[in-house]
Amino acid sequence: MNKEEFGKSLTTNDDKIFRYLPYLLQDLWELGGHPNIQLELIKKLGLTDIKILDLGCGKGSSLIQILKNQTGQGVGIDIVEEFIEEAKIKTVEWNLDGRIEFRVEDLVQTLKIEKNYDVVLYGIDSDILGTYKECFESLRPVLKNDGYVIVETIYPKHEGDSSLTTQSEFQREVQEAGFTLLEEKFWDIKYIKAMNEESTSKIEKRAQELSSKYPQEEKMFADYITSQIEECNELENDLYCVSVLCQLKS
Ligand SMILES: C[S@@+](CC[C@H](N)C(=O)[O-])C[C@H]1O[C@@H](n2cnc3c(N)ncnc32)[C@H](O)[C@@H]1O
Numbered sequence: 001m002n003k004e005e006f007g008k009s010l011t012t013n014d015d016k017i018f019r020y021l022p023y024l025l026q027d028l029w030e031l032g033g034h035p036n037i038q039l040e041l042i043k044k045l046g047l048t049d050i051k052i053l054d055l056g057c058g059k060g061s062s063l064i065q066i067l068k069n070q071t072g073q074g075v076g077i078d079i080v081e082e083f084i085e086e087a088k089i090k091t092v093e094w095n096l097d098g099r100i101e102f103r104v105e106d107l108v109q110t111l112k113i114e115k116n117y118d119v120v121l122y123g124i125d126s127d128i129l130g131t132y133k134e135c136f137e138s139l140r141p142v143l144k145n146d147g148y149v150i151v152e153t154i155y156p157k158h159e160g161d162s163s164l165t166t167q168s169e170f171q172r173e174v175q176e177a178g179f180t181l182l183e184e185k186f187w188d189i190k191y192i193k194a195m196n197e198e199s200t201s202k203i204e205k206r207a208q209e210l211s212s213k214y215p216q217e218e219k220m221f222a223d224y225i226t227s228q229i230e231e232c233n234e235l236e237n238d239l240y241c242v243s244v245l246c247q248l249k250s
Contacts, residue, residue: 017220054075148248152242154241208221
């Protein structure tokens with residue numbers, strides 16, 4: 001596992017907290033994605049018996065909600081065993097067993113073995129696949145000809161004062177990687193605020209429990225909450241969150 005990039009995907013740069021993440025995040029099902037938009041984009045494609053791959057699927061919230069409303073099958077990959085265990089339980093609760101396979105795996109390995117997907121879902125929340133261009137290039141081999149990618153990513157609101165890749169640079173890199181950008185859907189700020197508020201309060205409660213149990217680690221848990229709050233502020237004030245549908249050029 002690339003520890004630094006894994007940490008970024010869950011808002012921490014302290015690998016000592018990794019083993020506590022399943023506990024801290026136990027009350028959340030969605031870990032930062034927007035399943036409703038993904039479903040809306042997939043529905044528009046009008047595909048039947050779709051085959052979907054979700055890279056970094058967390059606890060399966062996207063794949064499960066999409067396949068409840070769409071014919072087909074899916075594979076979900078995440079590196080955290082506890083997340084995959086919960087995804088498997090939810091699959092049974094939602095009567096989707098037999099249609100979704102959840103696996104504990106490093107998505108970098110998955111990209112070397114999987115093939116023939118209609119749609120790949122990926123939240124670009126770390127640099128594990130490199131630049132946007134490199135990321136889209138590494139998604140190509142798992143797609144069918146004319147297959148689709150739905151990525152969730154961020155653009156800086158104020159392009160001049162950020163080192164982040166801008167919307168126009170993103171669009172250029174997608175093209176250069178051999179994809180056509182079909183649609184961008186910006187997330188509603190009310191949705192983002194509600195998601196941030198709910199997640200932060202749930203994580204704070206669990207961090208307090210851990211601080212009481214392990215007082216010597218209190219600062220580590222407090223720092224994690226601080227980084228959560230900072231990320232929420234950035235998402236609400238400095239960034240656009242966006243889901244982007246792209247199609248592989250044949
Ligand atoms: C921000 S969460 C998003 C989870 C999910 N897509 C959702 O919306 O609920 C990012 C996920 O990527 C997973 N992840 C990070 N690095 C990974 C890797 N190298 N291979 C597989 N999963 C990884 C994390 O464990 C985490 O569940």
